[in-house]
Amino acid sequence: MNKGRLSSFQMIKDDLLEKIKAGHWLPGETIPGEESLAVEYGCSRMTVNRAIRELASEGIVERRRKAGTRVALQSGRSAKINISIVRKEIEARGATYRYVLLENEERFPPEGVRAKLSMKEKEKALHVRCLHFADETPYQYEDRWINLTRVPSAAQQSFEDTNPNEWLIQEEPFLEAEHVFSAQLADEQMADLLNVQIGAALFVIERRTWQGADTITAVKLSHPGDSYRLVSRG
Amino acid sequence: MNKGRLSSFQMIKDDLLEKIKAGHWLPGETIPGEESLAVEYGCSRMTVNRAIRELASEGIVERRRKAGTRVALQSGRSAKINISIVRKEIEARGATYRYVLLENEERFPPEGVRAKLSMKEKEKALHVRCLHFADETPYQYEDRWINLTRVPSAAQQSFEDTNPNEWLIQEEPFLEAEHVFSAQLADEQMADLLNVQIGAALFVIERRTWQGADTITAVKLSHPGDSYRLVSRG
DNA sequence: AATATTTATATGTATATACAAATAAGTCAA
DNA sequence: TTGACTTATTTGTATATACATATAAATATT
Numbered sequence: 216m217n218k219g220r221l222s223s224f225q226m227i228k229d230d231l232l233e234k235i236k237a238g239h240w241l242p243g244e245t246i247p248g249e250e251s252l253a254v255e256y257g258c259s260r261m262t263v264n265r266a267i268r269e270l271a272s273e274g275i276v277e278r279r280r281k282a283g284t285r286v287a288l289q290s291g292r293s294a295k296i297n298i299s300i301v302r303k304e305i306e307a308r309g310a311t312y313r314y315v316l317l318e319n320e321e322r323f324p325p326e327g328v329r330a331k332l333s334m335k336e337k338e339k340a341l342h343v344r345c346l347h348f349a350d351e352t353p354y355q356y357e358d359r360w361i362n363l364t365r366v367p368s369a370a371q372q373s374f375e376d377t378n379p380n381e382w383l384i385q386e387e388p389f390l391e392a393e394h395v396f397s398a399q400l401a402d403e404q405m406a407d408l409l410n411v412q413i414g415a416a417l418f419v420i421e422r423r424t425w426q427g428a429d430t431i432t433a434v435k436l437s438h439p440g441d442s443y444r445l446v447s448r449g
Numbered sequence: 450m451n452k453g454r455l456s457s458f459q460m461i462k463d464d465l466l467e468k469i470k471a472g473h474w475l476p477g478e479t480i481p482g483e484e485s486l487a488v489e490y491g492c493s494r495m496t497v498n499r500a501i502r503e504l505a506s507e508g509i510v511e512r513r514r515k516a517g518t519r520v521a522l523q524s525g526r527s528a529k530i531n532i533s534i535v536r537k538e539i540e541a542r543g544a545t546y547r548y549v550l551l552e553n554e555e556r557f558p559p560e561g562v563r564a565k566l567s568m569k570e571k572e573k574a575l576h577v578r579c580l581h582f583a584d585e586t587p588y589q590y591e592d593r594w595i596n597l598t599r600v601p602s603a604a605q606q607s608f609e610d611t612n613p614n615e616w617l618i619q620e621e622p623f624l625e626a627e628h629v630f631s632a633q634l635a636d637e638q639m640a641d642l643l644n645v646q647i648g649a650a651l652f653v654i655e656r657r658t659w660q661g662a663d664t665i666t667a668v669k670l671s672h673p674g675d676s677y678r679l680v681s682r683g
Numbered sequence: 684a685a686t687a688t689t690t691a692t693a694t695g696t697a698t699a700t701a702c703a704a705a706t707a708a709g710t711c712a713a
Numbered sequence: 714t715t716g717a718c719t720t721a722t723t724t725g726t727a728t729a730t731a732c733a734t735a736t737a738a739a740t741a742t743t
Contacts, residue, residue, distance in 0.1 A: 223697070236660065248723065259698045264724080272506075280705040280724045289618065292532050294628045299525030388523040389470040389509075396530075398632035398652035398674025416650045416674070418632040426470070440632025440650070457727070482693060493728045498694080514694045514735040 227256055227266040235275060235286050245285045246276065296445055298394070298420070300381055301347045301355055310349035314378050318344040321370065324360055331423055331433040332362045341369050343379045346408060353409040354443075359434040366431055379432075383424075387431060395421040398440060409439050416440030461490050461500040469509060469520055479519045480510065530679055532628070532654070534615055535581045535589055544583035548612050552578040555604065558594055565657055565667040566596045575603050577613045580642060587643040588677075593668040600665055613666075621658075621665055629655040632674060643673050650674030 341361040406413040420436040575595040640647040
């Protein structure tokens with residue numbers, strides 16, 4: 216009954232989480248039912264319901280009607296990574312951001328890209344390549360293809376001032392994406408662009424972004440591997 | 450009023466999300482208040498409240514008392530990565546899993562590791578090193594330190610049959626973790642272990658897991674970069 | 684004009700009640 | 714023993730009501 220400053224469902228949620236983490240109920244074990252917890256906490260079932268429902272949505276517990284609520288078994292672990300806008304990423308490190316456009320041309324995409332963008336043959340896509348600097352050190356090389364059928368307005372963009380990354384997020388804010396992370400070696404071109412030795416390790420992120428059935432853009436982001444660290448907590 | 454099969458708050462949530470994605474309300478714009486949406490959908494305010502509250506917890510909208518609810522400005526994207534048990538990862542590729550233990554010794558950890566495990570000086574930790582094979586090809590090299598103060602039972606484990614990865618998940622199921630992903634080059638030792646050229650690209654995951662104040666284990670997982678792909682959707 | 688105070692309003696939470704839906708467990712029939 | 718059916722229990726959702734709280738906007742004060 217709202218004894219502290221936090222709302223009551225939040226207190227209950229915290230208390231349950233603490234007990235679960237402390238091993239009061241082990242993974243797989245069933246925790247008491249809503250009714251009984253409501254009595255224990257001196258509140259209504261709805262309040263307990265909300266607390267547990269939120270724990271369930273966070274993957275801490277699993278619920279099933281009639282069977283009750285049990286502590287989730289962690290079969291693997293999931294890490295949530297935030298890939299923010301490059302500029303912000305760089306600025307967050309306290310470095311100065313600079314951006315250089317290398318190419319902005321309508322081209323017939325190579326086979327692989329055409330497949331990724333699910334485009335018809337003999338259709339042009341926009342090829343944008345650019346470099347993002349942190350304090351004048353190359354930080355990320357961006358090689359992007361944009362589906363012009365889906366985003367025709369991209370053709371009018373110069374991308375001189377606004378980088379394609381930020382422009383697209385502005386233009387198409389709610390997209391689904393798939394990321395592939397890998398380690399690759401720098402070839403001559405990459406070494407030149409990122410100012411590293413040929414054969415240096417690169418941390419590569421490939422991202423495909425779509426909405427509904429339409430793929431909007433496919434991009435390959437390459438970073439010098441010794442300086443790039445993708446961190447995730449949880 | 451529950452017109453379809455889905456519950457009403459879910460329908461409202463879906464409908465709002467669809468409208469937001471379609472650009473009915475642009476990022477930064479305020480959507481109608483709960484009261485007014487309740488009238489529109491012919492339901493109670495509480496039902497609308499739940500729909501919008503969930504959208505807020507998913508980062509789609511932002512709410513402020515008196516000011517109302519507005520469509521969130523998308524500042525970046527977040528990707529959820531699932532790092533499952535190595536064995537399962539390998540088996541999911543249709544390959545046969547094999548595991549070889551290389552070392553299992555109590556040792557004084559080097560400075561860096563001692564700091565990570567937040568251990569006192571002159572305290573031993575368990576050093577376990579092993580290799581995970583996919584179809585007889587080296588897939589992952591695991592270099593792990595386990596805090597024996599926190600997990601004393603690890604000292605009794607041979608890790609001959611069960612690998613430390615799975616054993617720890619079993620033993621200490623509820624953990625918090627931090628991951629760092631990076632690209633590195635194979636040195637002589639790595640090249641030998643993973644059967645790659647010296648100077649090959651490695652995809653490296655460093656993970657620290659803890660519970661409360663106690664760090665339980667710190668592990669470095671190295672994979673041949675050209676064969677390892679970490680995929681995430683969302 | 685700048686600052687402090689008040690007011691109005693949208694969201695946030697708590698609770699009681701009612702019914703829906705899934706399903707574990709128990710019962711009965713073949 | 715097996716499978717079909719029933720029932721009892723637990724969670725899931727909807728709603729009305731009441732009050733709490735943050736804060737934008739309006740008003741008063743200096």
